[in-house]
Amino acid sequence: MFDEIYNRKNTGSYKWDTIVPDGVIERGAYPLSVADMEFKTPEEVREAVKDFTDKGFFCYTSGDGEYRNSVKGFMKRRHGFEIENDWITCVGGVVFAINTAIRAFTEPGDKIIIQTPVYYPFSASIINNGRVVADNPLVAVDDSYIINFDELEKIASEPDVKMMLLCSPHNPVGRVWTKDELKRIGDICLNNNVILISDEIHFDIVRKGVEHTVIYNVDEEFKKNTVICTAVSKTFNLAGLGTSDIIIADEALRNKFQKQLSTDGYSSINCVSRPATIAAYTQCDYWIDAMNAYVEDNVNYVKSIVDEIPQIKMCKCEGTYLVWLDMRELKLNDDELDKFLVEKCGIIQDPGFWFGEGGKGFSRLNVACPRKALEKAMEALKNKVLNGEY
Numbered sequence: 001m002f003d004e005i006y007n008r009k010n011t012g013s014y015k016w017d018t019i020v021p022d023g024v025i026e027r028g029a030y031p032l033s034v035a036d037m038e039f040k041t042p043e044e045v046r047e048a049v050k051d052f053t054d055k056g057f058f059c060y061t062s063g064d065g066e067y068r069n070s071v072k073g074f075m076k077r078r079h080g081f082e083i084e085n086d087w088i089t090c091v092g093g094v095v096f097a098i099n100t101a102i103r104a105f106t107e108p109g110d111k112i113i114i115q116t117p118v119y120y121p122f123s124a125s126i127i128n129n130g131r132v133v134a135d136n137p138l139v140a141v142d143d144s145y146i147i148n149f150d151e152l153e154k155i156a157s158e159p160d161v162k163m164m165l166l167c168s169p170h171n172p173v174g175r176v177w178t179k180d181e182l183k184r185i186g187d188i189c190l191n192n193n194v195i196l197i198s199d200e201i202h203f204d205i206v207r208k209g210v211e212h213t214v215i216y217n218v219d220e221e222f223k224k225n226t227v228i229c230t231a232v233s234k235t236f237n238l239a240g241l242g243t244s245d246i247i248i249a250d251e252a253l254r255n256k257f258q259k260q261l262s263t264d265g266y267s268s269i270n271c272v273s274r275p276a277t278i279a280a281y282t283q284c285d286y287w288i289d290a291m292n293a294y295v296e297d298n299v300n301y302v303k304s305i306v307d308e309i310p311q312i313k314m315c316k317c318e319g320t321y322l323v324w325l326d327m328r329e330l331k332l333n334d335d336e337l338d339k340f341l342v343e344k345c346g347i348i349q350d351p352g353f354w355f356g357e358g359g360k361g362f363s364r365l366n367v368a369c370p371r372k373a374l375e376k377a378m379e380a381l382k383n384k385v386l387n388g389e390y
């Protein structure tokens, strides 16, 4: 189901057509960059979309009862997460929702906490809205990262800090936060009147034996000040549909968020995402399990190759399909590292520095791709580094 290699050049793909240096794919490079998958979306979803488009009506759409029930059923079945239908606000993507939340719940000049290295639209959303980044950098320990809770507490207590953007699971370092860690984050936010935006878009993609906890399931109290961002996009490779389900239990918080959406001129999800979401959330659990098993094998494979390269280390990847490689020992600057990976190894990557200062010298690779393509890329990386050709 996941082994087939597709050439997606000239399909309108951002990853394959837009953010690639000219001609590198033609010269054999493969994109392990932007976080969508090289796997076809499940057949049930494709069929549902086809049935819808065949009817020929690209209508104004709402997240109606059937839609909401599919989201609600999925959350309960896969995450033990019980929600009410009216907690869901359907929005055209999680980044859009984060920007809306920033405008809804903070004022220009307010500070918003992030923990770098982190998905770079977090800082962009803060800066673009005239707010200020309050960074609490993650701390590297052995082959993983932890949160500096003392510093988090200190930052959250500053009077102009009004919000925290949490990435859970964390892109790019692959942490799946434990219940204890989530409890501490939630308590710090609650005790300091900091609104918590928990971006859980990667919540279905975790390694065997690792459990993602939806933050409302950690403590009921967190419903008072927390917004949870979910979507079908990462789980089922539906990113291009631009759709997400934002879950807000607190009515006053939800009303404020929806008022901001309305001010921004947003009404509802696009019509194709409705049948796609319903099919994904009601018929495709088997696909998630198969995809997770395949991705896990790929993650383990990358680790096995990296273990043979003394100059490169891999961060423990508990969740997401993104691996975070520490290449600082190659002693290449940002441009040199990218050039080495693209030109010599045929790897189109997301450079670590995009994710914050602490990401310098790192590389993020997307391993939701056919194994053979990954093998070609990793073998090239191993050979070039071991031969000193960098």
Ligand SMILES: Cc1ncc(COP(=O)(O)O)c(C=O)c1O
Pocket (backbone or CB within 6 Å): 035, 092, 093, 094, 095, 096, 119, 167, 171, 199, 201, 202, 231, 233, 239, 242, 243, 244
């Ligand atoms: C943590 C995180 N949030 C949000 C997104 C994008 O969400 P959307 O496409 O719904 O805006 C991504 C995509 O990589 C992501 O990694």
